[in-house]
Amino acid sequence: MPLVTDDLMAPDVMTDPHSYYRQMRELDPVFFNERWGGWMLTGYDDVVQVLRDPDGFSSDRMRFLARELSEADRQRFAPIFDVLSQWIVFRDPPDHTRLRIVLNKAFTPKAVERYRPRVRAIVGDLLGEIEGKGRMDVVRDFAYLVPLTVILGLMGAPDLDRDLIKQWSEQLGVFFFLRADEPRRREIACEGVTSLVEYLTPIVEEKRAHPADDLLTALVAAQERGELSEQEVIATCVLLVFGGHETTMNLIANGTLALARHPEEWERLKQQPALIESAVEELLRYDGPVKATVRWVKHDVTVGGKTLRDGDRALVVLSAANRDPQQFTDPDRLELTRSPNPHVAFAHGIHVCLGASLARMEAQEAFLGLTQRLPVPVVATDELEYHPAVVSRALKALPVEF
Amino acid sequence: MPTSQRLRITVDLNKCVGSTICVQLSPSVFALNDQRQSSVVDPTNDTAANILEAAEGCPLGAIVVQDAETGQVLFGARDAAV
Numbered sequence: 001m002p003l004v005t006d007d008l009m010a011p012d013v014m015t016d017p018h019s020y021y022r023q024m025r026e027l028d029p030v031f032f033n034e035r036w037g038g039w040m041l042t043g044y045d046d047v048v049q050v051l052r053d054p055d056g057f058s059s060d061r062m063r064f065l066a067r068e069l070s071e072a073d074r075q076r077f078a079p080i081f082d083v084l085s086q087w088i089v090f091r092d093p094p095d096h097t098r099l100r101i102v103l104n105k106a107f108t109p110k111a112v113e114r115y116r117p118r119v120r121a122i123v124g125d126l127l128g129e130i131e132g133k134g135r136m137d138v139v140r141d142f143a144y145l146v147p148l149t150v151i152l153g154l155m156g157a158p159d160l161d162r163d164l165i166k167q168w169s170e171q172l173g174v175f176f177f178l179r180a181d182e183p184r185r186r187e188i189a190c191e192g193v194t195s196l197v198e199y200l201t202p203i204v205e206e207k208r209a210h211p212a213d214d215l216l217t218a219l220v221a222a223q224e225r226g227e228l229s230e231q232e233v234i235a236t237c238v239l240l241v242f243g244g245h246e247t248t249m250n251l252i253a254n255g256t257l258a259l260a261r262h263p264e265e266w267e268r269l270k271q272q273p274a275l276i277e278s279a280v281e282e283l284l285r286y287d288g289p290v291k292a293t294v295r296w297v298k299h300d301v302t303v304g305g306k307t308l309r310d311g312d313r314a315l316v317v318l319s320a321a322n323r324d325p326q327q328f329t330d331p332d333r334l335e336l337t338r339s340p341n342p343h344v345a346f347a348h349g350i351h352v353c354l355g356a357s358l359a360r361m362e363a364q365e366a367f368l369g370l371t372q373r374l375p376v377p378v379v380a381t382d383e384l385e386y387h388p389a390v391v392s393r394a395l396k397a398l399p400v401e402f
Numbered sequence: 403m404p405t406s407q408r409l410r411i412t413v414d415l416n417k418c419v420g421s422t423i424c425v426q427l428s429p430s431v432f433a434l435n436d437q438r439q440s441s442v443v444d445p446t447n448d449t450a451a452n453i454l455e456a457a458e459g460c461p462l463g464a465i466v467v468q469d470a471e472t473g474q475v476l477f478g479a480r481d482a483a484v
Contacts, residue, residue, distance in 0.1 A: 051419075051420075052419075052420045052437075052438035052439075053438070097422075097426055100423070100426075101423075101426060101427070104423055104459055104461070105459070107461070108458055108459055108460070108461065109460075109461070109462075109463040110458055110463075340416040342416060344419075346419075347419075348419040348420055349419065349420050349421070349422075349438070350420070350421060350422050352419045352420075352421045352461055352462075353461075354461070356461055356462075357461060357463075
């Protein structure tokens, strides 16, 4: 028996991943997990080294998955291969670079700052409905609605059905976030992807016929300039609605939980809203929405004194790096004024989250709104449940009273 | 084409995560150092417009561009400027 479980889906690991990662880091920060079939990296320096080395580590998940599957399965899962293989997150240079330069313009800190008033209004409207009620499920009533409303607005498709998109995104998430204990995860994801593509394709065509000042029109224009393929345009639309809300939703929910469990910090933020920027960075570090990301070794590389071989895969545990005591003083403490705070919640290197600035701004507005408008909430359940997944840190619900 | 304006370009290494956007947009000015973070190799070796676009493209807002003569901040966070 190993001293620490190698079951990444164990219930204790889902509930309290941070204790598990601490044990893992203390046992061996570069650990080969036989059960998962890959390396687990839990030390800050090793995580940063790998994330900043696209020559040594590939992100091309679909190519490596294709190698593992039979021809029949590759056909069966064609929808996820067709769409996800076009996603910037799963591509290596030079295609990654080309896509990133096209998409980056809409997501720079300066560009997203222009959307702040809209986000503030969305948050204000939602809280206006919530504040008199005395209770809410933070996930369903607030955390998912803020980012999904924002991204649909930016895309120029504000009238799309948010509940349908959430449902299909959850199906896609079963694969994307590595729900390793779900044998049908690829079938489920195919259903979600197919639905999203069918739903979004006419919207894209509409933008082609009637250009406007929005993100979808910008994608179509990039295609017409020859910078994106048609497949990349529709795949990127799916990525935007999916990536544009799932993770930010979890950032808002996890952060609200952290603040609810530290009432003095909630009050502090209420009294000192100027702390909001460093507060959001700390909430990202403390219990971020993405626990880990996967890379594939392109050639033998030394990490933490061990040799990772060509073709090996590595789970790069962002949440573990974010609580490495060699990097962060008192890492298990929530400290809203922590500075500097070089967390890796958005990853590092060329794949650093495209939407990081948008997510930061949305989270700033969400936590400002929550702390200004509501008293400290009390978590109204003894048993919080998380969606079982290796990659995401996602509460199923967060019932609170205030 | 080199810029006629003398610029002071600063990369905040506490913020830089090595996205390489600046290196892509202005490769004769920015390069990666041993830590794979951005460093300024030659602040004169591109147009001011390209350098400003590179600074603006940084997902972390880690780059500050100033007029070297006057110290005026042309792009970037004031608190990060030296």
